[in-house]
Amino acid sequence: MKLLYKSEQFDLHNNVASITTIFEKINDFIVDNDIVFSHLIVDDVEVYENHEDYLKERIGEIIKVEIVTRRTKEMIWETMTSINIYLEGAIPALKVLVDESYEKFTGKTWEGINQLAEGMQWILQFTSFTKNTSQKPSNWTSIQKDVKECEESFSKLFEGVEVQDTVLISDILSYELTPAYEELQRDLAISLSDEEFMKNVN
Incomplete structure (x- = not known):
């Protein structure tokens, strides 16, 4: 099988030993560049989790494995955008959940x-990742809070x-979690309006 990363190619x-080689190569690329591992493309199928298991199950038939990485800033921006979209749907759904929960669980x-x-x-994975990078979006202190x-x-x-x-449970959803989510969405929107950060991502 062939392992591809940008212009590099390995046979x-x-x-199973080759799976170890793949992850060693990924680590080498991460160390040598300001990048983050995103996912693998295995015979044109995008694999975002359980990479090792996925490869083991198909090891005898795989033809091509592509390594996909993102620059750190790019990863932060994409994840912030995804969380913002998630909250746009989660907050209204949360309010419906609260209304229904007061009537009946x-x-x-x-x-x-x-x-x-x-x-x-x-969301916690995102903040943990961003906290450990040198790249911080604007309004980061508020987002962390x-x-x-x-x-x-x-x-x-x-606990409830x-x-x-x-x-x-209904009270916490209504009076604590909903306002906290709304505040997080507002602060993410401020970060996502930072054109300088976005410009540097491109």
């Missing part, structure tokens, strides 16, 4: 809370979930 055997309510938790995990407030709200929410206190 590898179709065996159903399987749909619990599923909604699970989905919110997954979204929060993604907002995410901390969201995280604290989730911590209280999970553990004891199945549905009134407490």
Whole structure:
């Protein structure tokens, strides 16, 4: 199989040892350049997670593996944009969830809370990643503060979930998490209006 990265090309055997070589190459590229690993394209299929398992399952038949990277600023910008779009849908959905939860808790309510938790995990991954880079978007201090407030709200929410206190859960969703999400969206919008940062991404 062939391993491709930009103009470079490597011939590898179709065996498990080559998987180690692929990830060693990815690490080398990251160390040598101001870039972040994004995903793999395996025989024209984009693979964003569980890369090793995906490769192992198909190791005997893979023809081509492409390494896709992003510049750090580019990754930050793309993720901020995605989170902003996510919040545009999540906030109205959260308000509906709150209204319904005050009337009655159903399987749909619990599923909604699970989905919110997954979204929060993604937001925390973004802040953890950005915190450890030298590239920070404008308004970063406010974004960090907002995410901390969201995280604290989730911590209280999970305490309510553990004891199945549905009134407490609804109150936290309504009076803490919704305003925290709205504030985060406002501060992300400020960062995304920073044309200088965007200009440097291109």
